[in-house]
Amino acid sequence: MAQLWRVIAPERKETTGSLGTLDEALLSGSAAGLVPLLAVPLHQHRFVATPRRRQAITNNSSVEISSAKVARVRTHDSQPIAPNAPKTLSSLSSHVHCIIFRYLDNPFDALRLSLTNRYFWAVGLRRLEDFIMESLAPWAGERIVCVSDESDPRAIPDEILNETEKADLEELKGIYDLSNSAPTHGWRTVGAPVLPEELRKFVVEYEATHPMSEADHAEIMMGLKPEMLDFYPRDQPWILRNLTTKEYVRGEVIALKGEFVQGPNIEVLGFAEILVSRISWSSREAYFGRDKNLAHGKWAGHRFDITTLPAHEERAGNDGWRDVSDEVLRDLDVIIGSQKGDDWREHMSRRRQKSISSMRLGYT
Known part of the structure; x- marks a missing residue:
């Protein structure tokens, strides 16, 4: 046998x-x-989080989405703030928001903040990709052996x-x-990597009480799916x-x-x-x-x-x-x-x- x-x-x-x-x-x-x-x-990101951190992108659809994200961040940073306006989380600069995201050590906390609006999604995706990359290659550097039932x-x-x-x-x-x-x-x-699937499942449950447009849903789901071409370039x-x-x-x-x-x-x-x-x-x-x-x-x-x-x-x-x-x-x-x-x-x-x-x- x-x-x-x-x-x-x-x-x-x-x-x-x-x-x-x-x-x-x-x-x-x-x-x-x-x-x-x-x-x-490779330690690189598919999408651009802030204008200061542009990355080389080879996928045309990624370029379009990335440009949209850059535009959201630039629009946010260009908004004038009245001298006497109350300071809120949203009124802080994208640079400060990036620092806040870096201090979040739970991927679901980062996802919750990212889903606040389209701007925070543009900034937060970079941190979410950090979590996703950390979850990949779990056996790299581990001892492995192929055993049989004999x-x-x-x-x-x-x-x-x-x-x-x-x-x-x-x-x-x-x-x-x-x-x-x-x-x-x-x-x-x-x-297969577990974290991306868990994050996508969270989004589906989130939508039950926080409906979003079809375009936003597609963008978020694609952002949480680590395609081989994205993190593992063929060139x-x-x-x-x-x-x-x-x-x-x-x-x-x-x-x-x-x-x-x-x-x-x-x-x-x-x-x-x-x-x-x-x-x-x-x-x-x-x-x-x-x-x-x-x-x-x-x-x-x-x-x-x-x-x-x-x-x-x-x-x-x-x-x-x-x-x-x-x-x-x-x-x-x-x-x-x-x-x-x-x-x-x-x-x-x-x-x-x-x-x-x-x-x-x-x-x-």
Whole structure:
């Protein structure tokens, strides 16, 4: 019977949903959810909060919305204040309002103030985006390992899991057999970013007593949805970093085709599949293809993140780091080639193109 796999972050007692078999994890995209757990967003904002802090924006709709926000802030700051007029929160400058937002350490408090009017939304969105960015990439820098329902915690080396973590995994395996059931007893299943969805849900509940126009609703909902293009630009090369061994893999090298690279997301085969092929650990042999055993991955229990190559070079430089993209590529040829043949790259690319054509024709 085929083993079922899932990735765990033992220090956080968190786990993905079931990835299915190794075939499904490596060839069918079931592991793609690992990317948002590790991809660190660039520290930039989609929209402009004040005229002093303009950011480069590449999306046309964002430019329009951003310009509208700048206009709201400028209009507010240009309003004359009568000498004897009472000082209120609204009469303060946008600079002071930005400072107030920075002191709010609860995202829902920031959202409540932002929903006061269209001006405060223009100023507050920057702080809301700070909260959203902080909620992204929760597993960046965390130790992770891909375990199966045949993984005996007692047989896992100490350098991968300590005794407490082995006991935790034993507990997890006792709850269920690594199927799709939700864990309990302290374990938590992680998936898409939770905070943006919670903020959007708050807005829906808020509207029940504070109706807003359709345009305002659309602007707010879009502002609270972190699209990959917004925080993870496609015009820069992205890399998967093994922080434990100081090695990295370049996305453009492992991608089957350049057009498949969408920022940190790489269609068909990308960083998620690389990880599964190298962090799996099972007490039972896990053959993929004819003779490639992935049961004892060389990166099991290591720490990772996904970032841009320029950001890596700026922070880390060449201080002992090694580019292992070609090595990983050769391993993929052995792993997947043993299953799909020497032309596996072309075969998988054609399958992806065929799938897109079917969708355009309306097939399911």
